[in-house]
Amino acid sequence: MQCGDFNTSYAADMTIFDTRSTRILVFLFVCLLFSVPFYSTSYLLDVGNRIGIAIIGAIGLNILTGFTGLISLGNAAFMAIGAFSAGYLGIRFGLPFYLCIPLAGMVTAIMGMVVGIPSLRIKGLYLAMATLAAHFIVEFLIIKWESVTGGVAGLTMPTPTMGTIALDNDRKIFYLIYIVVVAAVLFGRNLFRTKPGKAFIAIRDQAISAEVMGVNLLKYKLMSFGISSYFVGTAGALMAYQAKIISPETFPITVAIDQLGMIIIGGMGSILGSIFGAVFITLLPELLRLVTTAMSASYPQLVTVFSSLKELVFGVLVIVFLIFEPSGMAARWHSIKNYWKLYPFSH
Amino acid sequence: MDMTFLLQLLINGLVVGSIYSLVATGFVIIYKATSALNLAQGEFLMVGAYICLNLLTKHNVPFFQSFLITLVFSALLGLLIERTILRPLIGSHLISVIMVTLGLGSILKALLQMAYGTSTIPFPEVFPSTPVRIGPIPVSQGYLYALVCVSILVTLLTLFFKYAKAGVAMRATASNQQVALSMGISVKKMFALAWSISAVVSAVGGILLGTIRGGVDMSLAFMGLKVLPVVILGGLDSILGAIVGGVIIGILENLSGGYLDPLVNGGIKEVAPYIALILILMFKPYGLFGKRKIERV
Numbered sequence: 001m002q003c004g005d006f007n008t009s010y011a012a013d014m015t016i017f018d019t020r021s022t023r024i025l026v027f028l029f030v031c032l033l034f035s036v037p038f039y040s041t042s043y044l045l046d047v048g049n050r051i052g053i054a055i056i057g058a059i060g061l062n063i064l065t066g067f068t069g070l071i072s073l074g075n076a077a078f079m080a081i082g083a084f085s086a087g088y089l090g091i092r093f094g095l096p097f098y099l100c101i102p103l104a105g106m107v108t109a110i111m112g113m114v115v116g117i118p119s120l121r122i123k124g125l126y127l128a129m130a131t132l133a134a135h136f137i138v139e140f141l142i143i144k145w146e147s148v149t150g151g152v153a154g155l156t157m158p159t160p161t162m163g164t165i166a167l168d169n170d171r172k173i174f175y176l177i178y179i180v181v182v183a184a185v186l187f188g189r190n191l192f193r194t195k196p197g198k199a200f201i202a203i204r205d206q207a208i209s210a211e212v213m214g215v216n217l218l219k220y221k222l223m224s225f226g227i228s229s230y231f232v233g234t235a236g237a238l239m240a241y242q243a244k245i246i247s248p249e250t251f252p253i254t255v256a257i258d259q260l261g262m263i264i265i266g267g268m269g270s271i272l273g274s275i276f277g278a279v280f281i282t283l284l285p286e287l288l289r290l291v292t293t294a295m296s297a298s299y300p301q302l303v304t305v306f307s308s309l310k311e312l313v314f315g316v317l318v319i320v321f322l323i324f325e326p327s328g329m330a331a332r333w334h335s336i337k338n339y340w341k342l343y344p345f346s347h
Numbered sequence: 348m349d350m351t352f353l354l355q356l357l358i359n360g361l362v363v364g365s366i367y368s369l370v371a372t373g374f375v376i377i378y379k380a381t382s383a384l385n386l387a388q389g390e391f392l393m394v395g396a397y398i399c400l401n402l403l404t405k406h407n408v409p410f411f412q413s414f415l416i417t418l419v420f421s422a423l424l425g426l427l428i429e430r431t432i433l434r435p436l437i438g439s440h441l442i443s444v445i446m447v448t449l450g451l452g453s454i455l456k457a458l459l460q461m462a463y464g465t466s467t468i469p470f471p472e473v474f475p476s477t478p479v480r481i482g483p484i485p486v487s488q489g490y491l492y493a494l495v496c497v498s499i500l501v502t503l504l505t506l507f508f509k510y511a512k513a514g515v516a517m518r519a520t521a522s523n524q525q526v527a528l529s530m531g532i533s534v535k536k537m538f539a540l541a542w543s544i545s546a547v548v549s550a551v552g553g554i555l556l557g558t559i560r561g562g563v564d565m566s567l568a569f570m571g572l573k574v575l576p577v578v579i580l581g582g583l584d585s586i587l588g589a590i591v592g593g594v595i596i597g598i599l600e601n602l603s604g605g606y607l608d609p610l611v612n613g614g615i616k617e618v619a620p621y622i623a624l625i626l627i628l629m630f631k632p633y634g635l636f637g638k639r640k641i642e643r644v
Contacts, residue, residue, distance in 0.1 A: 071442050118625075122632050124441050125384045125583075129575050130628050133621035140618040144611060257449050264446050305461045312457035318450035322443050323435045 016189050033178060037171040045170040047286055049242050052177035053235050054278035058262040059188045059271060060231025065260070066268035067192065068224040069204030070119055074131035076255035077138035078229050082108040082236025083246045087155035088148050097160035097167070101180075101237045108233020109226040116225030120218055135253055142248045154247025157240050173242050180238060184231060188271040191227070200224050204269070261314060265321045267328025276329040284317075285310045354484050356605040357598060362490040362559070364597020365497040370552040370570060371577040371589035372504060373545035379521040379584050380541035383433060383444045387452035388549055389571015390459075395421055395550025396470075396557040396567060397459055403471050410473045414554060418547050425546030429539045437538075456568055467564040470557040493555040500551060501590055504544075508586070513540060521584070576620035579627050582637020591635060596620050 007013045017023045037045060057079060064070050086104035089095045095103070115134050119127050142149045149155065160167040160176070167173050191197040199220040202210035211217050240246045258281055266277020288310055292302045302309070325332060370388055377385045385391075395417055402413035432451060436443055474492050478485035508514040519527040520537040528534055556570065557563045574589075577596045581588025604616030627634065 065442060069442075071445065118628055122628055125445065126579075126628060126632060128384070128445055129579060130625060132572065132575065133624040136618050136621040137625070140614055143614060257453070260442075260446055260449070264443075268442070308457040308460035310457075311453045312461075315450040315452070315454035315457065319432055319447055319454070322439075322447050322450070323432070326439065326443060 014193050016193075030182065034175070037174045042170055045174055047282065049170060049174055049177050051279050051282045052174075052181045053239050053242065054259070054262065054282045055181050055275050056184045056238065057232050057235035057259055058266065058274035058278040059184050060228045060235065061259050062263045062266075062268065062271065062274045063188065063191070063200070063231065064224055064228035066263050066270065066273070067197070067204060068200040068221065068228075069207075070116075070221065070224065071124065071128040072131045072228075073128050073253070073256050073260070074115060074134045074138070075232055075259050076251040076253055077135040078108050078112055078232040079236035079239065079255060080138060080142055080246075080248070080251035081111050082233030083240035083250070084142060084149045084155065084236075085233070086237035086240045087150075087157055087246060090158050090160075091155060092148075094158075096162060097176075097241060098162060101234055101241075104237035105230040105234040108236065109230040112225045112229025112232075113222050115229075116222050119221050119225065132253075135256065139248055139251075149248075152248060154245060154250070155240075157244050157246065160241050167241070170242075177238050177242065180234060184234075185271060185275065188231075188274070192271075196220060196223055196227075201269075258314070261318050263328075264318055265328055267330030270328065270330040272333065273328045273330030276333065280329065281314070284313065288313060351483050352605065354482075356601045358481075358484065358486055358490065360598030360601035361594060362493055362597070363601065364594035365494055366552045366555050366559075366593070367570075367573060367577050367597050368590040368593025369497050369500060369555075370549050371574040371581065371593050372501065372586055373548040373552075374574045374578055375581075375584065375586050375589045376517075376541050376548075377545045378578070379586075380517055381433070381437075381538050384441075384448065385545065386445060386448040387455060387571065388545070388574055389568040390452040390455035391421070391425075391546050391549035392553035392556070392570055393459055393563070393565070393567045394424065394455055394553070395546075396553035396563045397463055398550070399554045400468060400470055400557060400563055401463075403473075404468075417550050417554065421546040421550035422543040425543030426539050428546075429542035433538070433542065434535070452568070452571070456565065460565065465565055467562040469562045470560070472561075473558050487559075489559050493559055496551065496555060500548060504548070504586065513537075517541060573620055576624040576627075578634075579624050579632075580634055582634030584638055585634070585636035588634055588636035596623065599623060 005013075012018075017026055036048060040048070057075065060078075061072065061075050064072050082104045085107040086097075086100040089100045089103055090097065115131060118130050122130060143152055145151075160173075165172070167176055192201065199210065199215045200223075202213065202215050203217060203220060203224075207217060236251075239250070243250065262277030262281045263274055264277070265280055266275065267273025289306065292306055292309065296303050321328060370392060373391070374385055374388050377383055398420055399413050399417040402408040402416055403410065406413075408416065428451065432447060433444075436447055474487075474489040476487070476489075478487045479491065480486070508518055516527070516532045517537050517540060519530065519532055520534050524534050527537070552570070553563075553567060556567060573596070574593075577592040578589055579592075580595060581590070581592030600616055600619055603619040607615040607619075
């Protein structure tokens, strides 16, 4: 039970998990998370894996859009770059997955920085348009560059193996994905305790003041693009291993829109928000599927409109959140937590 | 390559481009008046096309009447959207406004999909199908009517912004909201008007595209994204720019489709406008006619 802050050092003020009980709870939660594969069905594992990948992608996007204020509609393309680089490295050079995934992240980070260069000249909605254009150009290149990407047919990923262990089912992939998720979350949380992270926030809040304060805009905007794309590329590479077959159609523009929806609904500028949003948006179609199958006996036409229903609910949610809770689920979570923290005596 | 082929491409480009111009004008009107980026423009276009199609085929309303009913419906839709969705977001961050139009787009698209399915629905022939010969090139009459229709609408819009009281008030709002307010202009009304004009011109674009292509389906929504290169080329806040840009991008698209597609097995036609977008942003980010006020930070 904590009813106020009493910190005697900056280190205590900056700490991520501030009380012993939070630390224990987080530790227990991670343990619980890693025990999930022992008792869940393969369907649940598949959903869980997609949630994990979405979390990494959403954290990446949030670093760029939520924390640095640079709007990107090109995330689907970055995911595709990550996925196809992992595929190319794995198939052509036979590299193991533990090298492919970080290398794919690097390739995506470099590409992200290339796309980010115009962000110095242009900002706001121009950047949104430039990244959207980049999406279509990357999609075109992936379809045309058949020697590397397999063209329209795409690539079939090799089974990731490490020594004698083959990650050949969803259960084993789950561990791979969630180890990366935990690392990504910790990195994300820690990033904003460091100088670059604070520079990102300064750029978002007021770019000119940030420059006056000595923040090198060129350097930090590119760094933000790089880090963000590294995350997104990693998510793409993991998706390649999880889905086993990747093609240009795996990464349509709707993937980018979904990810923007995740950070809007979860909370912009919040790592926790990225997690909430990713979980929520990935679960949404599954929940809708449950509901439509349950109701299909009485309303058989529901099944045929399922995909439109998903889009409809997504659109409504995004708009409702933007109008009524622009800071997203993370803000709601904090206010609920604060309310219960001081429960009968809150004012 | 012979001349006829080139001319054919140019004419196709001109006609498709003129429709881009129209939709881009709708986009620019919203941007100028409310500084919102409407990424649901393509869905507006689809709504227009589907409503008109529905009236024509299901209710057997003659074309001219269904056209007018569609326009009225679109105007009301624009008003409704502005009032319920955009107004609460006045003054919020750019990403919110972009995202809200994306959400709106996915709602409109989903509703249309639920009502009409995803397959292509043939559009009844509105214009006589015998082509007219201009010099050596046969041109379908639908193209000519589309071109005429766009020209009339664009002229009307220009006159509206130049002479009508509401049009002048809208321009005032666009140039400075504070001053406009102090001159007794209701900025809220102007915002509503902007959305409804934009919905109407997009609906016209949708109907014309439907008649030209002979069918409507969900791919019409991508037309909404095609306006981005157009408005970037023309300058985001210039209606003249949108018109010129639309024609240029339409022609560019058709020429690259005609000459470059055979070299790489297709696909260039679709990305050429976006490559142009990137190049324009790099070298002339305010476009041909846009105001030079991009902040370089």
